């Protein structure tokens with residue numbers, strides 16, 4: 001049995017990006033950049049007005065009041081074509097390019113207009129000009145490689161005037177639930193020995209958050225030949241298979257056998273919950289085995305599957321394991337011989353351990369928003385002590 005840190009190191013080693021592809025910017029939300037987005041134009045492209053008003057030569061307003069002749073209009077996309085002559089100004093709107101010679105915009109609220117004359121009597125304040133390339137210049141990197149494209153970075157990428165981006169390929173994931181007792185949620189009440197297959201819907205949500213493409217969820221009864229046939233059929237279409245249940249030593253625990261020849265990267269980690277978690281490789285496919293107990297499955301998915309999917313998809317595989325210090329609001333008993341990840345929740349700035357720490361708990365999962373890391377043999381802690389926590 002290996003330690004949690006050893007398991008994380010093995011996961012990080014296996015989590016190499018799968019490949020790259022070029023896609024339309026319109027399809028890029030949530031994708032991870034494989035190459036930086038470089039500006040094809042300056043931003044802004046020219047000096048532009050930041051107000052609706054009048055574009056003037058600043059020097060003309062040395063002495064107020066001053067009257068200038070309005071010789072034309074400048075709109076965004078429809079600039080005023082000629083330079084400003086002395087004694088003139090141009091009606092201008094927010095976002096329009098300044099005419100040549102103009103270096104200030106006066107807000108229309110403080111200008112009195114009379115026919116083609118504009119009267120400037122009030123000190124005009126700021127210049128109200130956004131300079132060419134003051135945001136970014138042509139060839140600047142606007143979004144760096146490795147960044148997951150979100151609302152903010154997509155706006156910057158579009159402003160760079162690119163219609164496509166190079167991204168990492170998303171890991172294609174199959175989630176397999178094993179167990180004769182499992183039925184789809186909504187079907188259990190009618191059958192005495194059945195329980196809802198509850199884990200895969202949660203794992204799929206986590207995988208999507210990690211940028212993976214969940215191409216299938218499959219429930220399999222504990223029937224080895226049928227399991228082997230199903231895996232042979234799915235395998236060519238996926239990069240990662242997550243199998244829940246059958247990880248332990250039960251008579252019908254076939255999770256590993258159904259893959260035939262499997263290279264195990266680890267099998268069993270000294271953690272609680274989730275000791276039977278395993279990682280293997282079949283050809284180019286990675287197989288993650290999670291324990292069937294739902295809390296064990298989600299804790300091990302959070303701690304090991306999430307980093308794996310992040311890394312395969314081109315992100316820093318360890319970024320999601322951002323432990324931070326927080327104050328305990330309940331007592332914590334002494335650590336055992338496995339590292340323990342207590343389910344807990346934030347209440348008024350403190351960390352409250354959940355009362356139900358059963359690895360089969362499911363209701364508690366809906367409440368817990370933190371994992372608290374407790375080292376092997378760590379001394380018991382009183383409320384007010386500092387602990388390491390991770391968003392769950």
Ligand SMILES: Nc1nc2c(c(=O)[nH]1)N[C@H]1C(S)=C(S)[C@@H](COP(=O)(O)OP(=O)(O)OC[C@H]3O[C@@H](n4cnc5c(N)ncnc54)[C@H](O)[C@@H]3O)O[C@H]1N2
Pocket residue numbers: 177178179181182195196197198199200244245246247248249250253274275276290291292293294296359360
């Ligand atoms: N003799 C031993 N027994 C067990 C050991 C051990 O070391 N020696 N380890 C225990 C630990 S720790 C865990 S965790 C569990 C994990 O067992 P499996 O991965 O083999 O899980 P199953 O036996 O298939 O199922 C356990 C439990 O979870 C329910 N389950 C399974 N899959 C789902 C699902 N997709 N949705 C909802 N619930 C699911 C299943 O019905 C069982 O109740 O083994 C201990 N035993």
Ligand code: MOO
Pocket residue numbers: 271272273274275276291293296359360
């Ligand atoms: O180590 Mo298991 O995940 O507790 O029940």
